[in-house]
Amino acid sequence: MKKLVSVLLAAIMIFSLAACAKGGGTETTSAAPAQTEAAKTENTEAAETTVSADAPAWEKDTSPIDMEWFVGASWYGYTWGDSLSTKHITEKTGVNINIVTPTGDVSEELNLMMISGTLPDLISLGSWETCYNTLYEQGYTYALNELADQYDPYFWKVVDGSVVAWHTKSDGNLYCVPNDAYGAEQMAETGMTAAVQTFLVRKDLYEDMGSPDMSTPEGFLNTLRTLKNEYATYKGVDITPFYAQGGSGYGLTSYLQNFLAVPYEEDGKIYDRISNPDYIEWLKTFRQAYQEGLIGIDYLVDSDDQVTEKSNNGAYFCMLREWSGMQEANAILASSENPDSYYIAIDGPANSNGDAPLIFPGSLDGWMSTFISKDCKDPARAIAFLTYMLSEEGQKDIFLGVEGETYEVVDGKPQLTDEMIELMNSDPNTFATQYGLVDTYWMLRNSVIVDQWRPASPYYITAMSDWADKNAFVNGGIYNNLEPTGDSDEAIAATRINQRWQEVVPELITAASDEEFDKILSDFLAARDSYGYEKVVSYEQNLLDARKALFQ
């Protein structure tokens, strides 16, 4: 029976690929003439209907239209049209959105949509997804610059020049606009960053232990020893000593390397961060801790639900974890019967020189990027809607809502009403579903604009976020996402190396001795070379050089 089902599934998959192969093919061939035709009519149309750069195009056509918006995050749970902000925007622009989210892997789902020719109108996804490149390289999305020139030149007024430069591809086209794009200068000026990487400890427990230093291997191990001997259960909770976000592929790799200030490049050459002595020493520290039974590897095994449950109960002692994911847990803990059980950021693992960490600050890459697909029924309306959402007006509508209702202007500065702030802090879920303000719809959030309206965070959030802002390595954005993605040779090599590394990290930590550790590591380094590490490095080097050239 199972066999039958799996054969069936495989068959369906192959068939859908196949069916789509045809669809996809005709699409690209037909898309090309359509485009040139559009270009031809451009001039005549421009003369007739006034496409002007002075006024946004959305104002001219507010007739009702439905659009589908794919949000590449399976955990995203909000809909369009039920909340105050989205209702307001639909009334204003006529655009009604149906938000669709993937049920599983983002690339898997989008690949199927591409081949079956059923891509949604708007697509937001992270640049780390493997199908990110496919979307524009194989002609599934419009070049936004062409759409903007043709239908809504106002677009150029609402996008930042450095963001456009960063995201323009080698063919000279701009295919997507990012959210949360942070430029280095802007971060240095405002002190506001997108830094989220923190080392968190449970406040009351940590202070009961006498706030020990955990930035050196000895300090770290001794603190965990004290924890094991004296605080295995604390205020009725079985304490789990340690958590690393994203398991072996993130928390114990680039995240930890950032804390240890492992450089990205040395003398202009891409640096092999895994071979860094400080990093290896810390991995050995974790190995030691595991051998002594001070930490487990539960963070590699637990499901998301289990992690959330432990966090919300304050069961973790220390965590290499982005503070942004702990906002809800901290709100719960701060209002629990142990109000001091929330998590605070302290100085985490540091290198032997005690250098300041290189916390990733956010970059011009942003978080997710939004595309307009070729399957979009009305690209003119789509680009107009995108322009509106990116404009200050759109940002205000989605972040602050309706003046007089959800926000008011005090001393010329718009701010959320006290009731809204109260609701946001006490019941974030109701706030998001009923009003949908602030960060509910982050797909096109421009942090430069909205951060000026952002209400002050409560103490249990700043206890984490201040540390990250202070320690952000504001020039680090240039190193973000250097890794090749897609199905090129370099990308395949990079994927193989990464997947192998994710398996090697648990082996390293659970190794019986330092000698075994060294052997596993050197085996990995040899395997890495055989997978084509050189190709990956030269790809990254070229990309880094190109980025540097862009900013000179």
Next chain:
Amino acid sequence: MNQQKAEKKMSNSSRFQRGIKDLWKQRELQAMVWPGLIWMAVFSYVPLVFLYIAFTDYRISTPLFENNFVGLKHFAAFLSDDRFWRSVYNTLGMSALRITLGFCIPIFFALMLNEIKNAKFKRLVQTLSYMPHFISWAIFGGILLTWLSQSGIINQLMMTLGLQDKPILYNGDPKKFWWIAFLSDTLKEMGWSAIIYLAAISGIDPGLYEAAELDGAGRWSKMWNITIQCIRPTIALLFILAVSGCLTSNFDQIFFLSNSANMARSETIDLYIYNMGIVSGRFSFSTAVLFFRSIIAYGLLRLCNFTSVKLTGESII
């Protein structure tokens, strides 16, 4: 001559008419067969054409036959990947458990159920045992992960029974994975797999048992000499199918239970195809692996059938 030809022609057309008539007579039966045939053609035969993907550098935006032909490049790529061989090893390891122990358990269970004289109790046990089959692995796997966690029910049970002195992270240990996969699959599917044997058992002529009783046969003797002998064709059939499926694994199950800590023993061929092919969008590569696996599976099926014919005279093909 001409007359002969004409006669032949007539007989041809009349045969055709008769054929139509026959078809019409069996229309109810035909109505049941055709959806299955069409389904099979669409989902099993048409896709065969697209195995061509395995021999090209397939890009999803290009029509199938316009892609670059690259020969056996992708086959060479996975055959030289140590990770592929590891996944073969894991698949075979888990299949070995499934084909030996896992194959006997439902038979044993069916035989035991058959011996229960209280009909109500028998039905209750049967229903309860096949219920888990209807829970999807997404849910069953989630429950299982909670059971297997350090504070989960299994650790508590083992510690209460004094079988271990501290919690073990069961799912983080590669060495335990095959057993976790095997036992959880048995727990979920045992009752369901037993149904087919129960059906076969219920088809046995009661006269055989009565005759045996007259000859003084006991319970064990009846079970061995009658029940098992009568369901032997069913057992042979399912065994052949099980062996031919030994290169497949239950993807859902493995997908939900695997993690980076146990990957060394949890990555089966299916998961390998998923991790290396689908996630990275390497369609040609994954098709090549799939194709290769199908060829081997077909070979196994023939081999097993051949053995079965030689040994027992039961053939299914």
